[in-house]
Amino acid sequence: MRSAEYLHRVMKFHTIEELWHAHVVQMGRYGFDRLLYGYTLFKTPTSLGDPDDFVILSNHSPEYLQGYMGEGLYSDAPMLKWALENEGASSWRSAQERxxxxxxxxxxxxxxxFNQSMGVLAGYTISFNSPTQRFKGAIALTARPALMQDDVEAIWQEHGQDIILMNNVVHLKILTLPYRAPKRGLTKRQREVLQWVGDGKTTQDIALLMGLTTATIEKHLRLARETLSVETTAQAVLKAALHNQMYAIES
Known part of the structure; x- marks a missing residue:
């Protein structure tokens, strides 16, 4: 599928799941059969923040993700270090040579x-524009095992600009879609209560609007704070909104 046609499709997706599936297929057409996309809105000067706050999408094997993400190897990955300090696209050749x-x-x-042992041999990393110091997003494109880095460079020479464009548009589209973190998703009631708080309603107002007691509203707020690992309700409102959870539509 040509890039222009694909981008028109991207703009019509309404869920991350269908968008991600289409993107995996599209990148596979260029020889990149395994993708690892992620972003955080809570980066600090010394770390990427709490891993539970990362938005991660990938079609890598569970074994690879357990080692790379679950065991924290990502924090020392050469190309991730590059992505934290740069924007744009970078070949994996530099890491290989080093x-x-x-x-x-x-x-x-x-x-x-570890990457070599798991068949993650050749590819490119794209680091997206960071609008704030607390934001960082990137995607690692891993080539099929049969392709070496020289093959990837040839693909990039011909199609690199289109690949960069498609990944940037998909990244921006993902930021607009509802995302519920697997381990820390808010319940429907918790999202509704936070939404009313965000609209400026008091606990008493929310109790009347939802037909509940103030004690129940306070319980929902407490559980929402615990779920999002924040100390104040204001922080919970901000974090829920940033993760597109507050206005998520139930399927």
Whole structure:
């Protein structure tokens, strides 16, 4: 599918699930059969923040994701370090050359060796524009195992600009779609209560509007704060809105 036709399709998707499925298929047409996309809205000067706040989409195997994400290898990945300090697209050749020359530190080398053992051999990383210092988003495009980095460079030479454009548009589209974190999703009641708080209603107002007691409203607010790992209701409203959870439509 040509990039222009694909971008028209992207704009019509209403869920992350259908968008992500289409994007995996589209990138596969260019030889990238495994994708790892992520962003955080809570980056700090010294870390990416709480991993439970990451939005992660991937079609990598569960074994790979357990090692790379679950065991925290991502924090020392050479290309992630590049993405944190840069915007645009970068070939994996630089990391490969540094590894062969013994220029990676021990932790980065361990990540590189893990990737090699899992067949994550060649590809490109795209680091998206960061509108604020707390935001960071990127996608790693892993080529099919049969492709070496020279093959990837040839693909990029011909189609790189289209691939960058498509990934940037998909990234921007994802930011507009409802996302419920698997481990920390709010219940329908919790989202509704936070929505009323965001509209400026008091606990008493919300109790009347929802036909509940003030004690029940306070319980929903407490559980929402705990679910989102924040201290104040104002922080819960902000975090729910940033994660597109507050106005999520029930399927």
């Amino acid at each position: 590894a062969r020359a013994g220029l990676l530190d021990a932790k980065s080398q361990a990540v590189y060796d």
